[in-house]
Amino acid sequence: MIDFNKLYYSFHYALQGIKHALKNDQNLRIHFVVATLVIIASLIFHVNPFEMGILGIMILLVITAEMINTTIEEMVNLITTEHRKEAKTAKDVAAGMVLLIAIGSVIVGFLIFTPYIEKIFR
Numbered sequence: 001m002i003d004f005n006k007l008y009y010s011f012h013y014a015l016q017g018i019k020h021a022l023k024n025d026q027n028l029r030i031h032f033v034v035a036t037l038v039i040i041a042s043l044i045f046h047v048n049p050f051e052m053g054i055l056g057i058m059i060l061l062v063i064t065a066e067m068i069n070t071t072i073e074e075m076v077n078l079i080t081t082e083h084r085k086e087a088k089t090a091k092d093v094a095a096g097m098v099l100l101i102a103i104g105s106v107i108v109g110f111l112i113f114t115p116y117i118e119k120i121f122r
Contacts, residue, residue, distance in 0.1 A: 035059040045116035058105040069094040
């Protein structure tokens with residue numbers, strides 16, 4: 001049977017995590033602003049539902065990657081305050097993950113929006 005009290009607290013803590021990340025992570029706030037602009041643009045251009053789904057997945061990938069990056073950085077900071085090569089590597093690789101996903105998202109956005117933008121200029 002479902003324990004609704006535990007379920008409530010699971011959602012509560014998850015939302016607290018999102019709230020904390022938005023408050024304390026500048027890059028995550030930037031990703032949310034860009035995501036909002038992409039959603040608005042997709043509504044303006046009447047992007048078809050399949051393409052909107054792809055955009056939604058890419059938005060979620062970028063935001064999730066940024067949250068994982070933040071988690072890794074916080075855990076590394078908790079484990080060591082020393083400047084260690086391994087700590088730097090963990091942080092750099094996590095940041096690289098976000099960068100790759102963000103670049104991929106820009107490419108996907110370009111591929112999806114280009115035909116709609118071209119229609120305006122024809």
